[in-house]
Amino acid sequence: MNKISDDISKDLKDQPKFTTDIGEKDQDHHSFDLGEQTTLKKIQHFLHGNPTIVPVIILILSVIAFGFIAGGKFFSAFNLSLIVQQVTIVGILAAAQTLIILTAGIDLSVAAMMVLASVFMGKLSVEMGIPTLPAILVGMISGVATGAFNGLLVTRLRLPPFIVTLGTWNIFFALVIFFTGSQSIRSSDIEVNAPLLHFWGERINLGGFVFTYGAFLMIGIFIFLWFLLNRTAWGRHVYAIGDDKEAAELSGIRTDRMLVSIYAVAGFVVAIGAWVSIGRVGSVSPTSFYEGNLDSITAVVIGGTSLFGGRGTIIGSLFGALIVGVFSSGLSIAGLDVLWQRFALGCLIIVAVGIDQWIRKVSN
Amino acid sequence: MDKEGVKLMDPVLVAKKLSKKYGKVVALDNADLELYPGEVLGVIGDNGAGKSTLIKALCGAVIPDSGEIQLDGNKVSFTSPIEARKLGIETVYQNLALSPALSITDNMFLGREIRQKGFMGKILKFLDQKAMAEEARKRLSDLGLLTIQNINQLVETLSGGQRQGVAVARATSFGTKVVIMDEPTAALGVKESRRVLELIGEVRSRGIPIILISHNMPHVFEVADRIHVHRLGTRLCVIDPKKYEMSDAVAFMTGAKEPPQN
Ligand SMILES: Nc1ncnc2c1ncn2[C@@H]1O[C@H](COP(=O)(O)OP(=O)(O)OP(=O)(O)O)[C@@H](O)[C@H]1O
């Protein structure tokens, strides 16, 4: 998992030695001497090459800080595993969101997409008596289709992703209300008719740490996407498109097709999240996860992925989600009001984006 | 086709009456172009004459409003650069078209990645990063254009000249049919420009024709077999660099002198 960042830090170490053949007398305007840089510049370069470091440091610092503030209760196995459970859904949404943000887009509709998929799963299996697996499949298809729909609107109409997904967020939400008539599907009904929907909510106890299957699935999704992004051509193309779409097109990438496929993959991940969310919440509620869209963006941004695209790591978003979880848990154990959790998160977002801007200046 | 040198062979690449408008701006106005086997065709013209638009139409980056393109006598209509690339047309774009946040290797192989063998590659579609890095290093050092210590260095950490070197290396080492270069020496030092000119000679000796756009008259006159003068979106004339002075070429290009009839 750290192979790449190792590679990069090796690169950085190599750089001062880096010499070129390019005209000695042109050296003054071609050279980029890393040797004589200030410490601050070195830090900037290091963070630029290792974007995941910032969220890791923030995570470690916040765990230590909340350990002090909130005391031993925070460090209990129960609480730490509770944090992981609580970030499962936002984590999965953030994984999908990372794909979109890496392309310099943004998806305001992920949570609505997820609820819509979970409505299909619940409605079909609980109320219409369809076997659970096919119902889940329909939910997955709904996720891929709604994702691809976003992608098609972005590429065909050439509208900014922000506007497209602002629209589809409302559309998907309206569909959820339409299909459910604003009624929740009760947990007890699901347990009787389609217990498989609760599968990812099952818990196992590992020496005091209680994890849901869903938490493992979330980790699995991140690992899978890491491989996809870093070890396949598809993944390289995600970065290339976010970095410079025109250059990507000229270098032989079908950027529009790629974008649709990226949105569709994000939709698929979201649909997995839909299944997990039923296990997590118990019921299928049309109004749940209303803040999921923004929470997922928060996790991605705190995780060091640039809103301008092309830069960031999927693992960073996992740390981003965990940071959000640690903050909420720590602040509430410390007895602070929810409003201060929001306040702290707000500050964190601004700091994260500020750091990102600063790091990005390296390339100029 | 012209008195500047009888061409016995059929052209590899032909553009006929290509037109392209951007709103009210006419970038191409019934422009023609012929590229013959094994030749270096210089393309010169003022800023904004439409040279880049012309070659972008030839490599699929711009879709012309009207006109026709023929490759080896067959009509082609590219809707994307990848189609032209699949037919062996490689281009160094004026803006280089590199992805700064990706490595040199990633950029060299963008859109034509090498996969691992067997299950890992075929089913999981894993990239063979080692093979790509080795290949990229080999291609770059073969070209002698730049020595790179770390082939996995990000392109954004390279100087302008080094980036241009990567773009030239990418096009010349993958081009099998036609290589197009739009201002390939603009950011290069004297030594590297020289190397690019040599490289153009090497590509030509492989039998691959080249279109070279440049504002640098000595370069164009040194390597071009024929020079296409572009003016106001169309071809003004084609001249033989052995029969004209650079000052003539500049005079045609700027409209100070009537072009020869051909
Ligand atoms: N994408 C575009 N949108 C609008 N106008 C364009 C676009 N591309 C080119 N043009 C216009 O078309 C004309 C020809 O541009 P082009 O880039 O082909 O010129 P050029 O001969 O390559 O110039 P230079 O020598 O400066 O590179 C210019 O007037 C330019 O402004």
Ligand SMILES: [Mg+2]
């Ligand atoms: Mg140009």
